[in-house]
Amino acid sequence: MNFYSYLYFLCFALATYVVYLIFPKKARWTVLLLSGTAFYLFENLQLAVFLFAAAVCTFFTGKVLTSLQERFNTEKKELPKDEKKKLKAYYTKQKKMVVLSAVLVNLGMLLVLKYTGFFTYMLAAFMRPFGFSAEVKPLSFALPLGISYYTLQSIGYIVDTYRGKYKAEKNFAKLALFLSFFPQMTEGPIGRYDHLMPQLTAGKGYSSERFTKAAVLILWGLFKKTVISDRASYMASTVFNDYPRYSGTLIAVAVILYTVQLYTDFSGCIDIMSGTARLFGVELSENFRQPFFSKTVSEFWRRWHISLGTWFKDYVFYPVSLSKPFGALTKICTKSMTKFWASIVPTASALLVVWLGTGLWHGADIKYVVYGLYYFLIMLIGMVTEPLWIKLSDKLKLDRKSGIAEGLRVFRTIILVCFGMALFRVDSVTDFGAIIGKIFAFQDLNDIVNGQLFALGTDWQDFIIIGLGILTLLIVGILKEGKKDVLGAVSTGRIYIKWPVLMALIIAVIILGAYGADYGEVDNIYAQF
């Protein structure tokens, strides 16, 4: 999606907004449903069938689960305690079967469409040592827009209904709206039914404060995306697409630029979408909380793509940790290990499942599996070595909470994340190894000053703009960490603050945005999932 796509997306959103306001309050949600449907159909008419299938499956699963629960509630009333237990076990089993089937259908669509090529390739590679030598052409299908996001939303809804967190939605159209609300179709965040549905159907009207807040957030997102991210993308792409030609120094700069690109691309798009949703009175869940201020990698992932992290925590980590096999594992560990290891091993095992899933969610490729494992290993090392660090710092009488110590930990996290981003960007794990090798060879350091740096698609003026952009993000981020919401203050501030800031943002996006004839089109990185 480039600048112009955003422009017509915003035109589309504003047109929807006008129609939305004209409609009576109770019927406003239908405008959102229709616009979501139009948005999806315009993207790809044929592939919309998969979203429809997911919505139908999710809706009926919810209905069946609620009806099973209600039948259980009615039948148990006149039964003695023992019988109640039996009945509960019976209905729980029934519900589990329903959930399992529905999750398989939803996940099945995602697996077939997104992962068939990967699995056939892996299977062929696995069979090769056993004499299988036929050439396997990896199958690939066109992916429906946002399938990785709405599939997780569907599964979350089904599992929550199973858990009795809320009753199933009775209106199919409303459930379809939950899965197809257009601002969150392309990049999330992954929404929860109980959070979104009351807002989607509230039909909130116009309020100047909400409108300004929405506009500021949209402009802020456009600033991140078009001024910083797209500008940073050119050098990053040039170097990553042909890294053997470039020195380790240039590759290191490209890795940093790619990290900047990815963050400002993803968080910028989320801001644009959240601002758009805000027009309709919908507050999407927070997806980023200044991730580059994190002191550990675990903290980074609690602040980065938050909706994905919490989804995996709620629907993978906890169910896995509380499952029978893991209970047995915990028991074995408690019996045969020290207290420390007995607490580490089961948690690490559940984390391994989560990180394999997180890695694979990002893409059907072995490098994404390694990407997940990379973060898993860092977290595991962190968990295992934490007592050692505490002991060491106590012995050396170092203050772990001093500004310098915390700054160093933030710096360490940024470095580790940058390597993670490089792994995410490269074509293969082998390339990642080669890139790391080149960076740590510390050769051609003068490439930074001999003009090479500015000849790779991002010139010196671009670097200045990127630098100023990052500085702006940094200041806003630091203030936000200190509970001072600059964007909120601008939205609600006096006219002599609000107007200049709004105008400066609009002009910055128009004049400093990297779009148009001098720049290529830059796709949104997270829209490819």
Added chain:
Amino acid sequence: MEKKENKEKNNKGILTYALKGVRILGFFLILGILLYMLQCMYYPKYNDQDNGMYDQNAHAFYAEPENTLDVVFMGNSEAYSAFSPLELWHEYGMTSFVCAKGASSMAEIEYNLTEFLKTQKPKVVVLETDVVFAPYTTKKLFDKNFQDEVETGIPIIRYHNRWKYTGPKQWFSPIEYSWKSPSKGQMIISVSEPYESEKLDLPDGAGEDYLNGRINPITKYYVNRIKSICEENGISLILVSVPNTLTGSKKNYQALNKYAEQIKVPLLDLQKEEASVGLDWTKDTRDGGVHLNTRGARKVSLFVGERIKKNYDIPDRRGSDTLSDLWDMDYNDYKKVVGGYLK
């Protein structure tokens, strides 16, 4: 008393809304003024590429004397490769210009035509039809046309990046479009790369409709707009399909013939007349059959020129006045550059 209070309340409410309205208007007025000032600063003051004009060849018509061009060729790279205004001048005394840009959208063609008509009064507009079968999906086609509508409608968006290349000197200097295209918009490429394979690879992003004879409704919408502009200005519109081994599917040409009939615009189908044009795919193409080279352009231009001359009232301007001398000079320069190749 109560009535009076209610009236006062209503008045207050109306006042609040009016004040909000004035504020919103004020905001956009100030923003508009600021953007307009920036637009004046960054708008190209000269019409050559070094000074920030995109597609200088296509926009060199600004420097031609007013109302001196009788024919204009519009389209994409196919058009600037296939038509030679200087050959037309030499052979028929016809003054023409190629106002075409590579991978042009229909929206851009429409805009260029309206710009062209600000300084010229052509008698014939020739639309090369490769652009009708653009290799895009409907969504991509919509994106591209929307982008060009925005850029042509709001020039600050098109030229926003000129802060990188211009200093304060250019910000306040007057517009002076004096750069002339020596070839009158034609792209002179005197290289031969023969057509060899039966089927060339489709370009990236080519939609499924590319070769299936489906003219996208978005394209039809713009062709109709171009047709209306021509009708309003008393100009004859002609569609010309230059042979192309990439998009030259039978279905495409059938569809094009049917469409031309439907909208009642004459179509000069050179695919059908390829033998009469005398194109030789081993010599007349510069990239294996997609675009013509200077030699191919000469053949097509002479053929098309003869048809235009026969069917439309285009004056022979040779030997008439100083204009004729200028064109003769340009032709001689052109001959010096391509003469050896054309032999």
